[in-house]
Amino acid sequence: MQRQDFIRHAQTSVPTKKETMQWTLFLVMLMSQFSFFSCHLYEYHLIIEEKTWDDAQNYCRDKYTDLATVCDVTDTRRLGDLVTTPAWIGLHSILGKDNRMWHWSLTEMPGVEFDDIKSYFGGGEPNPLGNIENCVEITGNKLNDIQCSKTHEFICFDEREEPSERLQVINLTMNWTQAQKYCRDHHTDLLSGLDQLEEIVNKSFSHESMWIGLFRDTWRWSNGSKFSFRNWGQGLFKDGHDKKECATVLNRLGEWGSDDCNKRKTLLLLRCVLHRQSDPGQKKLNWEDALYYCRENYDDLVSITNDCQQRLVQAKAKEASTSHVWLGLRYTCTLDFWFWISDEVVHYQNWAQGEEKNGCDMSGAMATGGSHKWFKKQDTETFNSSAPRLKAQFKHWEQMFYSFTHFVVCIVTFGHYDRIR
Known part of the structure; x- marks a missing residue:
């Protein structure tokens, strides 16, 4: 069920007591997002x-x-x-054309493995002509690498639209970087990811040449x-x-x-402005209690929407003495999807194998070791919690609180950034 179906579901369903409690928690989390500042991990x-x-x-x-x-x-x-x-x-940059790596423009997409995209290229593509063909066009339902300075129409992805309308052909002629900026300014980004690529290919794409969000560099x-x-x-x-x-x-x-x-x-x-201070004397909190505690005393549990944020959070998670740390990731059984409590869509994912499956009364946690994969945990589990240590030498700060198992982490961001001499 998609979030646009909330009201329809509410009007046509008679909730059980358990569903009512889930709805209450979900609405509290959703409504609390209407704030007039933003917080950052760094x-x-x-x-x-x-x-x-x-x-x-x-x-x-x-x-x-x-x-x-x-x-x-x-x-x-x-x-x-x-x-x-x-x-x-x-x-x-790293010298050498062999060090080029493929990427999607939309950062929430997972990294690109060439074996996953090579079947979409036309015969003989991608080719090494002049070593300067590093952006990708789609023509005749096949991909072709080409110089990024060429000008084409392009395809934008817009996550705000209905699923059938999210891929939009833009009939303006631009080079690749200009097309990328246009899509980011007016939509979400250039077409990115295998699912979006497969969708446009299956539509028997009829345009001659259009930019998509696939590129390579070093x-x-x-x-x-x-x-x-x-x-x-x-x-x-x-x-x-x-x-x-x-x-x-x-x-x-x-x-x-x-x-x-x-x-x-x-x-x-x-x-990075993650600070922690353990206090074994603090009472144990389950996921829901941790959520309310964080919002009452700080800002929120952590949301991770791209690989960059994942790396920043996992760097701090390594300091934990326990196997996992809580994330602000929740599964709603009533509405049938995972969501971030910051109201972010779950595009970027780092689940351990098999863990992304639906699970009622489950919340997300990150492993503190290994590859720091995400796991679903019963939200009734309780863990020690404690107050964070804050550094107060700056002004105009906002704060964000991440409840980890056995300790908490506080994130402090600043409304004004210092120029340091």
């Missing part, structure tokens, strides 16, 4: 001190967390508010992630294979460029 700082990229990386790792990782469009706006001149972020993040978010300036798509370069935020729009890594620039750094 904060950014601009360092007004010029360094090479390598020196900047060492400085950030020594004094903070790392050079800035950029997860989504919201992050680009946060960075744009900071910069006055181009500044390093934590993205660098860029890697400083923290080791293969996260796919890119925000190159218009027409500046960089594949990074022919020379070693590092990425910069160029302007107030948060758009990116690149430059020789040995040049000296100011830098943007990322600081």
Whole structure:
């Protein structure tokens, strides 16, 4: 059942007592999302001190967390508010065309394995012509790699539309980066993911050539992630294979460029703001009690909507002394789907094998070891909880509280970001 069916379901069903309790909890979680601020897992700082990229990386790792990782469009706006001149972020290229990796533009999609997409390409594609064909068009129901500077119409995905209307052909001619920006500004993103690709192929696609959100490059993040978010300036798509370069935020729009890594620039750094303090004397809380406790004292349980956020949360989860930590992930048996309590759609997933199956009275938890997969747990299980340790040396902060098994983690974000000299 989809969320647009809530009212219809309520009007045509006679709920049991258990269903009534589930509805009450669901509505409390849903209605609490109407707030006038947003919280983040990390904060950014601009360092007004010029360094090479390598020196900047060492400085950030020594004094903070790392050079800035950029997860989504919201992050680009946060960075744009900071910069006055181009500044390093934590993205660098790796020489060699063989180091190129395929990605989907929509960051909530899982990573791309070439074996999963190769059957969609036409004969002889993708080809290595000139080593510069790194964006993908669909033509005659087959994929073709092509130069990103070419201009085409394109296909946007819009998660706000009804399922049958989510893929929309845009009859404007743009290069790939311009098409990406248009889709992000007016819809959600370029067509991304195997399900969306399969849908458009099955529609006997009749247009000659249209951009989709598949691309390849050699860029890697400083923290080791293969996260796919890119925000190159218009027409500046960089594949990074022919020379070693590092990425910069160029302007107030948060758009990116690149430059020789040995040049000296100011830098943007990322600081994870997870703090924990264990207190064995605290009473045990089940998932629902933890939710109410977090919302009464802080902001909310954690939602993870992309790989970038997953990596940040799992880094802190490693410090736990228990096998799992609670997430703000809940299954509603009445409405028959998993959802984040922040009202985010569950696109990005990191379930352990078999764990994504439906489960009444279940909530999500992350393993603190191994590959940090998600598991469903009975929400009646109880765990120790405690208050977080907050650092109060900054002003204009909001706070976000993540209840982990046997301890809690507090996330502090800031309404104003400091420029540090």
